[in-house]
Amino acid sequence: MVGSTGRVTGRVGPGLVGEVMVHVPGRGGTEAFLAYPAVPGESLSPGTAVVVVEYQPPRTVYVAPLI
Template sequence: MVGLIGRVTGRIGTGLVGEVMVHVPQRQGSEAFLAYPATPGGPIPVGAQVVVVDYQPPRTVYVEPF
């Protein structure tokens, strides 16, 4: 999961649980994950591309803008 590129479908920010759609090649499709910002900062808007920097099973990722 780490290093994959996704698109924000639910706003991500400090104190907010967002959502991203990530293309998972092993499963040949895209999947939704709960997303938190990897570093504090401004919110990441819907539609922005992000990179996964940490993955916590089963469906949580920490992301940074791409």
Template sequence: MVGSTGRVTGRVGPGLVGEVMVFVAERRSTEAFLAYPAVPGDELPTGTAVVVIEYQPPRTVYVAPLG
């Protein structure tokens, strides 16, 4: 899961629980996860390409902008 890429579908930012769609290779599908910014204070608007930095089961990820 860590290192997977995805796209923000619900704004991620301080004080917000966002949503990202991430490609899960084991299942060969894209799935929705609750998301928090990996760097506190970062804001990631809808449509931003992201990479998963940390995964906390069952459906929470910490993400950073890709690139």
């Protein structure tokens, strides 16, 4: 999962549990994950392209903006 890319579908930010749709390698599609910002205090709006920095099974990821 680390290094996978996706898009924010529910605002990610301080004090929020956001949502992202992430392309899951080997499964041929995208799946929803609960998301937190990889950088404390950072906010990511819906539509922002992101990369998974950390994965905590079963469905939680920490994400950073894709540059």
